[in-house]
Amino acid sequence: MExxxxxxxxxxxxxxxxxxxxxxxxxxxxxxxxxxxIFHEGEPGDRLYVVRSGKIKLxxxxxxxxxNLLAVLGPGEMFGELSLFDPGPRTATxxxxxxxxxxxxxxxxxxxxxxxxxxxxxxxxxxxxxxxxRTNEALADLVFSDVPGRVAKALLDLSTRFGEEVDExxxxxxxxxxxxxxxxxxxxxETVNKALADFAARGWVRREGxxxxxxxxxxxxxxxx
Ligand code: CMP
Numbered sequence: 001m002e003x004x005x006x007x008x009x010x011x012x013x014x015x016x017x018x019x020x021x022x023x024x025x026x027x028x029x030x031x032x033x034x035x036x037x038i039f040h041e042g043e044p045g046d047r048l049y050v051v052r053s054g055k056i057k058l059x060x061x062x063x064x065x066x067x068n069l070l071a072v073l074g075p076g077e078m079f080g081e082l083s084l085f086d087p088g089p090r091t092a093t094x095x096x097x098x099x100x101x102x103x104x105x106x107x108x109x110x111x112x113x114x115x116x117x118x119x120x121x122x123x124x125x126x127x128x129x130x131x132x133x134r135t136n137e138a139l140a141d142l143v144f145s146d147v148p149g150r151v152a153k154a155l156l157d158l159s160t161r162f163g164e165e166v167d168e169x170x171x172x173x174x175x176x177x178x179x180x181x182x183x184x185x186x187x188x189x190e191t192v193n194k195a196l197a198d199f200a201a202r203g204w205v206r207r208e209g210x211x212x213x214x215x216x217x218x219x220x221x222x223x224x225x
Pocket of ligand 1: 070
């Protein structure tokens with residue numbers, strides 16, 4: 001059930017079922033379609049979101065118009081909280097990648113919950129720490145890993161969110177265009193394409209439009225190291 005996934009979001013961890021139900025009740029549901037922008041980098045922000053179903057990409061744009069993706073989030077993940085904990089403009093643009101349902105909560109409402117339920121704050125800190133770990137790792141990969149290594153890692157990371165076991169391996173319906181995949185890896189579309197074609201030739205993956213089947217996750221993991 002969708003709400004089981006929502007309840008795994010950090011702001012619900014540690015709440016009893018009645019409190020979780022009351023929190024969900026106080027949130028607004030938003031149905032959004034691919035390409036919709038939830039908010040832009042630089043705007044003031046006064047609310048945060050939990051993904052109930054679908055996918056959201058968080059991206060930043062350089063002065064010369066190039067885009068970089070910080071993350072692609074799936075069900076149970078939260079975004080839009082940084083401008084609450086560190087008041088200031090939105091640090092990224094949130095765009096819908098596949099049809100999505102979001103739950104929206106005003107920052108002030110979250111503050112009231114944090115006052116009433118201090119364990120929620122602990123879980124939010126844990127989620128922020130996890131994100132910092134992941135960001136540090138991505139930063140190190142940009143410096144130390146080659147593009148095929150980063151592509152292998154991105155596919156494995158996407159598989160933990162969107163992977164589905166099939167007979168041949170894990171099918172990852174990431175819904176990203178080649179351009180978006182390249183923005184996530186931090187390389188050109190051509191180089192990412194070449195890496196994917198090489199993985200396919202080796203029999204590690206099979207490409208299926210905006211999905212990829214991981215046929216040999218062990219080899220990909222070794223390539224990602
Ligand atoms: P906020 O700055 O309010 O709006 C953009 C959101 O993107 C931000 O809150 C975070 O929720 C999310 N975000 C920013 N940086 C990252 C990152 N490195 N990884 C995952 N999510 C991020």
